Amino acid sequence: MAQEELQVTFDINTIDHLGVKLYSTIPPMIAELVSNAWDADASNVYINFNNEGEKTITVSDDGTGMTFSELNEHFLKVGRNRRVEMHKDETEGGRKVLGKKGLGKLSMFGIGKKITISTIKSGIKNTFVMDYKQLKDCEGNVYKPSVIDYCVETDEKNGTSFLIEQLSRKSDFDIERLYRNLQTRFHIYSDKFVVHINDDEKYKIKSNDIPDDKFQFVWRYPEDFEKDFDTEIDKFKDLFEFGKEKGVHGKIYTSQTPLNKAVQGIVLFSRGKLVQEHSTFDDRANDNFFQYMSGYFDVDFIDSSFEVDNCSTDRKSLAWDIDENEELYKLKELLKKLVSVSQKKWREERKAEKKKKVSSHGHNVDEWIKTLNPAEKTLAKKLTDAIIDNDDINEETAAEYIGCIKDMYSFEGFKQFTAELDELQELDNEHAIRLLTDWNNIEAKEYAKITIGRIKTIEQFEKFIKDxxxxxxxxxxxxxxxxxxxxxxxxxxxxxxxxxxxxxxxxxxxxxxxxxxxxxxxxxxxxxxxxxxxxxxxxxxxxxxxxxxxxxxxxxxxxxxxxxxxxxxxxxxxxxxxxxxxxxxxxxxxxxxxxxxxxxxxxxxxxxxxYNDDLYRMYENISSKKNENVGE
Structure with a gap:
């Protein structure tokens, strides 16, 4: 049988813009090959990042593989919409198809200039090489890859592998970072679809569930937001119902400590694949809340049409600016509202939990404030709120500060000092910190009062002795x-x-x-x-x-x-x-x-x-240090 040829018909600008320039980093390129494996009903994907000698990347799967004709007619066809062409939305194994644009094979050229592809189906193996330089230099926009194995019989199991060589990078692969990035790009991992990285057990991905110990608070949509939307105006009720009707679900969570910037914000998945990278869905995301907030939502409905594509080409974000797309507009408004509600919940629940932890250190703020007279309560609440609400102050330090405030309230000098503070409309972080640094000065004044009082007592005692x-x-x-x-x-x-x-x-x-x-x-x-x-x-x-x-x-x-x-x-x-x-x-x-x-x-x-001379010297010492700080 005469050997057939493989053929790619293309426009070189398409290869450049949709391959080399669009996929310039490793994670999205690898994600395209993982998608291919999913669509091939694979159970396992094996990825190897080689740091030894000339760096290479190998990605292989145990999917159905492809015949020679399928390579030519399907895989190498640029811009093929598999769902429209096959009139199917599911794979033979019943999986929702992820591929849609037929551009995944171009992604590899963004990382390496030489790609060797080997695929086995039903005991027949085909292997060929795609070379970027040869592809650019070919005539007539028709490129014929070099065939190495043509319909060779083999005992090997079905599957497809990609060897990417001539990488532009010189530095070593950061395996840990690649693992974390790839883990967050899909919601399809399970015992039936596992990604193995460098044959290392700790880099095996079979779930992308976030460990509970990473959470401080979690709010799930729709169940945890039902009451919040019940009390809202009709516009927001409609958004809530729209999300439920479209099958939107997911969660927003916050951590105990600020998150790495790379994982702050919400990601969106459609059919288990990332379609929107981390976003705050807030135009003024400068609040501390956004340093602690992350989450994900599954929005499969945006990818339900065979013809309409709501995703950007690189799958990094949805095409929010598509004209007259009412469903995308409603989705964005829903996510904005969910983030806003979560922000409010976070402040309330974080404050309550912080108060609880401060109470465990012996300072029940609410009970203490009840013991104060009406004139003292307002400022006491303002001061303690400034500490509790300050995200930069942990529970232990907050307990220490509040203990100091309680002690200071027994000082007459502190009460006089707080009269000035009460004129402030708001105690922001700077004012609260300045207040805390002024406590030494207040304490110094109290030392002076104690000293003066004790000197008078000593003088009276001396008089009794003389008499x-x-x-x-x-x-x-x-x-x-x-x-x-x-x-x-x-x-x-x-x-x-x-x-x-x-x-x-x-x-x-x-x-x-x-x-x-x-x-x-x-x-x-x-x-x-x-x-x-x-x-x-x-x-x-x-x-x-x-x-x-x-x-x-x-x-x-x-x-x-x-x-x-x-x-x-x-x-x-x-x-x-x-x-x-x-x-x-x-x-x-x-x-x-x-x-x-x-x-x-x-x-x-x-x-x-x-003894009282020591007290007086302490007062003078603190006062002099305070004056030095003011001078600076």
Whole structure:
């Protein structure tokens, strides 16, 4: 049998514009070959990106393959509309046909200049080579590819393979990126149609479902939008019903964190193939929402006609500008509305979830605001909303900021400061951040107020000492109101506690109660858990051995009754007359080795002054830093 010839009749401008220039990147070109495999009822597509030596791409499938005549009459025919010509909308295997324009074979010339195609059908193999340079140089716009195998009998299974060589690229293939891109180009993957990349299990594509852990919120059309359109004007109700009638379905989802720019926006599929790349469907897509939003919709109805083609040639977008195409116009308006509704839902649900997480950190914003008076509530809500609504502030930081605001509301200086903030119409991000940076200054003012108040308290205490005031009637009561005079680090403070009450609190067996029920002036615990027993004497009293012995007995009692306190109890006897009766001085010195001390009121005053000097220096320090920042 004489060998037949393969023949391509073409216009070189068609090859250039619809092949070389239109398909200049790998993913859409590969997508055309995957479509061919689908239409050939293949179960598997094998793609190999070779980075070794001269780079090549191989794409093969296990579909039905083609005979020599089918290559000539169908595959190599440029611009063939398979559906019109075959009067069929489905493959032999019952799949919806993806191919329509007959331009897929040209796509390979956008990547490589030499294409070797081998196809097997019913035990007959045909192989030929298409060379771009030869194609451009041929005469009469008729190109005859070089046939390598002509109707050769083989035991190999049905299928078609494409070897693309003489690639223009020099850099290595980014397999991970190609995998992700190809995964998002179809909705046809399943156990019955699998794409294998470089024989690597992790790059096997048999589903394009997005993992649930990628979502923060998901809204599905039509079910999750029914109520939103029920309350809308008739125009939007009509759009909703139009989408349902046309079988439009899909979902919009948002992530916890901003998405890669390449996957932001919504994609559209028809018959499982990408027909619209990522789009926001919003003319003013400058809101933070669009950094978190992605999704997809299946719009098969746009590809239902054999003659009308609503897709752009490169399948990157729908032909939205087609005149008088009412269905495309309605689809676009529907998608715009769905994006707008999702944007509103996102703000509401994200705010509610963020509030919930902030509450888990101990700050229930709504409950706290209820406790404020009417004059404070408005601004408190404005401040907390500015933090909750700020997408750049995570839950942990938001909880920290709101905790600070709650604390600051107990400061009079902060309330005065917020009066100025309340004049603002809106607390945007910049104002909110400026507010947070001003808190140190507000805190500094509070330190100053505390310091001034404590200095006045110290002066009053000093006056009581000079006047030899009664330790029980005046000094004890004064120290109970201002315990920081005894020690600023005290965390627990009890005045005039008896042995009996102390034991009742810690022991249920009342037989352990002592015969004598003594009274301690002050029982305190500091932040380190050390117990301080403090006995006060009138300032000018001359200390006797009896008083020193008394504080020693108190310490011994605590350590005996509560063994766990051993080594963690200190006793202090306080007066302002440091002269002792004979023998008392020696007893005092001996007791210091077991943490029992005699101190003067003057010592307390000196320590209180030192502590408050530190507070005042802190105030000056913060103020000076604030002034430096203003100067800058």
């Amino acid at each position: 030899n005031a009664s330790e029980r009637d005046i000094i004890q009561k004064f120290l109970e109101e201002f315990p920081w005079l005894l020690d600023p680090k005290m965390s627990k403070f009890e005045r005039e506690i008896t042995y009996t009450n102390l034991l009742k609190r810690n022991f249920s067996d009342e037989t352990d109660l002592p015969d004598s029920n003594r009274r301690l002036d002050f029982l305190c615990t500091n932040s380190a858990g050390v117990i301080h027993i403090i006995e006060l004497k009138r300032p000018r009293i001359r200390l006797k051995t009896k008083e020193i012995q008394q504080i020693s007995e108190y310490v011994e009692f605590i350590e005996t009754q509560f063994p766990q306190t051993q080594g963690h109890v200190k006793g202090f006897l306080i007066s302002d007359n440091m002269t002792y009766e004979p023998g008392a001085e020696k007893v005092r010195k001996g007791l210091e080795s077991v943490d029992i001390f005699v101190k003067s009121y003057s010592d307390l005053l000196a320590e209180a002054r030192r």
